[in-house]
Amino acid sequence: MTANIAARAAIVREVGAPWTIENVEISAPRADEVLIKMVGTGICHTDTACRTGFPVPMPIVLGHEGSGIVEAIGSGVTKVKVGDHVVLSFDSCGECLNCNKDQPAYCYTFYPRNLAGVRASDGSAQITQDGKPINGLFFCQSSFATYALARELNTVVMDKSLPLDILGPLGCGIQTGAGAAVNALGILPGESLAIFGGGAVGLSALLGARAVDAGAVIVVEPQAGRRALALELGATHVIDPKETPDTLAKIKELVGGVNYALDTTGIPAVMAAAVEALLPKGVLGLLGVPPPEATVPANMMSMLIRGITVRYIVEGDADPQEFIPRMAGWYKAGKFPFDKLIGKFPFDQINEAAHAAEKGGVIKPVLIF
Ligand SMILES: [Zn+2]
Ligand SMILES: [Zn+2]
Known part of the structure; x- marks a missing residue:
């Protein structure tokens, strides 16, 4: 796959502005990247904080608790296959001292990898609109969109018997x-x-x-x-x-x-x-x-x-590849009813969903695509 993919994404144009759902293009996956058709995405406090002033470049596609189905993989991807059910988590380098100690939440390059809006490797954009770059790669996923690009490293393969639409928050808020x-x-x-x-x-x-x-x-x-x-x-x-x-x-x-x-x-x-x-x-x-x-x-x-x-x-001291399946195992065993925290909203009601969470009417909103 080499052509760009047409998608719908919730964009924040400036600090404090509401999310607007617009047409965008997502680039085809590079060697270490995975393209995911989104099924659900949780809204985390960090999304709201970034929309209202925590410093990230604008305009940006936020969203960092995504779950979905793998649509395409880059040439170097070996552990993730097309059709896999996946949860997306945060990115890390996999090579620094803390990554080598299984503490990827304290990766020396955590901030550029998760909050810079462009690829850490060369500063390129994953998302464009009419040829102009839109900031993306939020927690290496920007999953407030119908398609998301992640890296193999922050893509966690899940058991297909689990309810895929509500698994996304295991990637950040619930893991935290x-x-x-x-x-x-x-x-x-x-x-x-x-x-x-x-x-x-x-x-x-x-x-x-x-x-x-x-x-x-x-x-x-x-x-x-x-x-x-x-x-x-x-x-x-x-x-x-x-x-x-x-x-x-x-x-x-x-x-x-x-x-x-x-x-x-x-x-x-x-x-x-x-x-x-x-x-x-x-x-x-x-x-x-x-x-x-x-x-x-x-x-x-x-x-x-x-x-x-x-x-x-940070991020519950978790290694997502180990801890997310562990939480899912507890859920299957009836010991971790995280579904009781979740309220579902259609993707186009993203502003209403975030508002409901701020007012306390729902603990963890999940947008369904
Ligand atoms: Zn690292
Ligand atoms: Zn979060």
Whole structure:
């Protein structure tokens, strides 16, 4: 295959503008690339953040939680075949120190590969419109389009018995939450976890903790609907921080303290409470985006005497080729009901879907093509 492919793509023309669905051309796959006919794509908080100001080049086709069917492969592709069902994840170089340690989320070239809008190798565009380049390659997929180009490296082949239309979020949001609990914190059976924020990432962390038989899992979340869903998904306790602002005292009252905590809010005061809720040798994982000027609000002596670790976690410390099939295996075994987080929308309702997620009406919207 050498000719360009006609596709429909949701384009953001400038910061803050809505998505507009337009005709584009996608280039034929190069040697290491895979062309995928999209079936579903989740909307992640990062898509919304990039639409509204996180620095990416414009105009751009976003979308980074895609699932679909392989339509064509480049000459050098060996592990992915035409007709395979696939989930697309983030790109990495496969060669740097962290990639070689199976930590591709910390690839030395993560940002140029996932956010630059053009091919990392030579700066060329994958998407054009009337011959003019449109920024693409968002997380090496730009999957808010009827066709997407990925690399073999970030294309994960899935079992065909799984519901392909809703698998995309396993490639980012769900991997981020579940991986944070399972890979980054390494939570063991019986160990306790407090999760601050019950959105898609927080509830995915809960699902991951339950899949590996964690002990008490407390979800702190102001929205009643999300607290109810957390209980349905196996949280042992929920706290409404509006009704009970002293969440630290409440966690101590409920369970005495926790082995691990995850913050998905990025709010400094929440992080301060999370640090103090930890038992000795506890670890706080940070997943939320903080205010740009925020500094760490923790008491150093208090951390010293308990041997506390605080760290940021990217993409759940996951190697997508290993962790995405692992989550799918839990799902098939009935231990990881991530489908309960998902609400489906037609592709052309992308703006309505993103709005519904912001308002809290749906946890994880997935666009269906
Ligand atoms: Zn690398
Ligand atoms: Zn994401």
